[in-house]
Amino acid sequence: MDCKSGTSKKPQAQETVRVISSDFGCDILDLKGEEDIMGMYKRKKSIQTTISPRMSVEIPAVGSGDTAEFMNAASQGNRSAIERFLADGGDPDVHDELKRTALHRASLQGHTAVVEMLLGKGADINFKDQLGSRALHWACRGGSLGVVKALKSHGADLNVRDKLYSTPLHVATRTGHTVIVEYLLSCGAKVNCRDREGDTALHDAVRLNRYKIVKMLIVAGADMKIKNHEGLTAVQQVKQWQCDIMETLQRLDKLRESEPRENPSRGE
Structure with missing residues (x-):
């Protein structure tokens, strides 16, 4: 994947x-x-997803420019930009056209401090992207043990499934992140x-x-x-x-x- x-x-x-x-x-x-x-x-069947040009994407009141900056800041680990966005009333769960939130992006890129910040500001740990992946799925793809531990400490379900019924253990196995697999198993996945x-x-x-x-x-x-x-x-x-x-x-x-x-x- x-x-x-x-x-x-x-x-x-x-x-x-x-x-x-x-x-x-x-x-x-x-x-x-x-x-x-x-x-x-x-031989694996893929899910073909079509995004309608009329599909609405939730945009916070602060405006699309600030939203793009916020999403990029999450990918880059820019805490100051994230703090500004949230302080101005920005929605921590704003998402892109694939329904990926800042929490998803920070989890993938391994920015543990950003993940902790977003969760502390009310980001939904169970928010599903277009394929049903949660932040924990993205963390297992990225291979950051720190992020996986942070998500678990905030109550992430280790056995949650996406639309392909894949669990975080499936994802960590496919991406070859041995340390993540070991941790998930030690936690009872x-x-x-x-x-x-x-x-x-x-x-x-x-x-x-x-x-x-x-x-x-x-x-x-x-x-x-x-x-x-x-x-x-x-x-x-x-x-x-x-x-x-x-x-x-x-x-x-x-x-x-x-x-x-x-x-x-x-x-x-």
Whole structure:
């Protein structure tokens, strides 16, 4: 998922331990270093969102210029500009066309002090953007442990879901923020929640070759027998993709061998 654009969970070049069996260990080791190839074989449906030109965006009384300055200040961690806006009666929950608030932006960029300030001034910790992401989802995308801790201390739900049914643990797993995953698990985040495709965080971790996160999730009680909506467990999906990759490589090798060589006498 592209952190800054708010798109769906499809991986871009822009995203879940009981005893581990010997077969499972081999699957993971065989995949090490193949993250880019594996990503090509994950089929995720994206949510297509259309913004109507007539959609109204809440603008505070202070005016659109001040609003833009306020939103940029949140992204940049400019506390003085934020203080001025709020002191003049600005709404802490004003949002952009994708319904991302200053709290969302500050959470993504890791500005813990700004997050604390906004929450202290009444910013809604549960405000949903256009894809249903809360500030905690954005913090997990950004990878700031300080922000995640600040949001939790203010009552953020660790198991809250967006429109794709993704939890913060799903998001932290996909984006590879090991420290965030470890913290969420230590705080009791549910490890076996399934997203809209039926994938648990373990499905995502195995698919994306997040080896350390795989171990954390299994230690935390991830159920290796849970099947997604395609009927695959985390291990089975890896085996299927490995077969697909092998077949592709074999076809390419045969195609190369069948091509005539222009100068067979020349050395390779």
